[in-house]
Amino acid sequence: QVQLVESGGRLVQVGDSLRLSCAASGRTFSRYTMGWFRQAPGKEREFVAVISWYSSTIYYAESVKGRFTISRDNAKKTVYLQMNSLKPEDTAVYFCAATVKGIPPTAPGEYDYWGQGTQVTVSS
Secondary structure (H helix, E strand, O other): OOOEEEEOOOEEEOOOOEEEEEEEOOOOHHHOEEEEEEEOOOOOOEEEEEEOOOOOOEEEOOOOOOOEEEEEEOOOOEEEEEEOOOOHHHOEEEEEEEEOOOOOOOOHHHOOEEOOOEEEEEEO
16 A cells, blocks of 8 residues: 655746655555646546656656656655646646556556645646
8 A cells, every 4th residue: 555645736837847746655666657647626637647667658648748757766755747838727736646557557547546636826
């Protein structure tokens, strides 16, 4: 089992950069595929990025490709989401999630554990 705690969300301006962190508990962090999702008010939770156990496979949503970078540090049991060139449409609560599935999934239902989320607001 793993517990996830996100941090780093805040109010920023259009074009700013922000790095989110997700700290995990448990001894087998390196065995989890880690994903980032986001949910805006009135919208469904959507996939943002996913990274496999040893960072060999990474996928991004088309809406963030080229602007966001997911990474992980297994020694620190932390996954990151570097967000550059932020837009108002990036405003959402951002969640990290963990799954034991080796092939990185993009559907929220494929994940076993979730954090509580961190708010990112991009102001124009």
